[in-house]
Amino acid sequence: MLDVIREMEIKSRVYLDSNATTGLSAELQSQLPAFLREFGNPSSIHWASRGPKTVLRETRQELAKQLGCHPLELVFTSGGSESNNTVIRMAFETFAHTERCEFITSQVEHPSVIKAFQNLETLGAVVHYVPVNLDGQLDLEFFNSQLSERTALVSIMLANNETGTIFPVQALAEKAHAVGALFHSDCVQALGKIPLNLQDLGVDYASFSAHKFYALKGSGLLYAKRGAPYVSMIHGGGQERHRRGGTENTLGIFALGLQARRLGETAEHAEQMKDLRDYFEMKLARDISGVKVTAKNGPRLPNTSSLVIPGVDGETLLMSLDLKGYAVSTGAACSSGNPEPSPVLLAMGLSREEAQSSLRVSLGWETTVEEIDAFLLTLKKTVEHLRALQTHGASHDLSP
Ligand SMILES: Cc1ncc(COP(=O)(O)O)c(C=O)c1O
16 A cells, blocks of 8 residues: 555645644534524523524533533533633632642643643742653652642643643542542543543543534633532623623534534544554654654553654654645644744653654544555655755755
């Protein structure tokens, strides 16, 4: 198969950046236009509100069924960043003037968690950042040593966006609860990649984002367990039972509801993605010398390959692949237009040079073996070309 595929034969672009965002399913694309006619405000009390109100109710019910919680434990938000910021800020407001005024998170969280905690530090909060090792695993000794009856909230992600590393959230939540602390998990990258049940996970709060799960941007969820403290961060018209003011993003919620019905397919897609990912990594090790897969030895998402390709600058490689129609990523730092190496990879103990030679390939439900084969061929040629340029000290010409 590989031999017969030439780069020129790729008719369309190949998307291998599903951890950044996912495409829309054909079903969703065909159904969205009809919903545009449902323009009513769900808070109104006339005919125009009935359609959107029903969508809100049915989406909440479907999500609750699929995620293993009660519908009223779900709050619609604008996405993962808002959900993360809401939990962290409200925990601070709840506990700021009590004996429980410390927080624990990890060094490899998404910026919407790290920066929310850094902001709390400016307000006087004590935050402990759990380090990770070269396999991406949390330093549990550090975690245990910082966890105490002074801990208000622990926030540890379920799966890392850059390496795909899965953290033992269930066990950590049990430990946090044993000292009376609350537990939040950023589950944004886990949805649709590994089966997920909130009751089993045992957390008090969880964040989700619709656009990482084949629905629309600007829409997400915050799970808040019944009885867990809740302080609204957006005051307004009393929507979401006074937990999040603002007229609901009805189109985004409609899309999320349609996709939620497909959550049951997760295990099947996870297996397909893992087979493809393992195939990709196996061929990569054979075809390109010196490639290392980051965090390969621990549990990780089935769709994510975080690579270090020595002798190649990750940014240059990314741009060169883009010119040939392949969308991949060098990690979170690049996505913010920041040329600094990824803080996640540095926290794992990679050198700056290694972190600058990194590439993230993240597969989706629709990725095919033909796309992987074509990508492998292009990647091999591009890496060889860039390495040759480096060796001969030539100027940056991206096309072989
Ligand atoms: C782990 C993680 N948390 C949170 C977010 C933010 O989600 P949103 O884009 O919906 O704000 C992202 C998006 O990249 C993410 O990967």
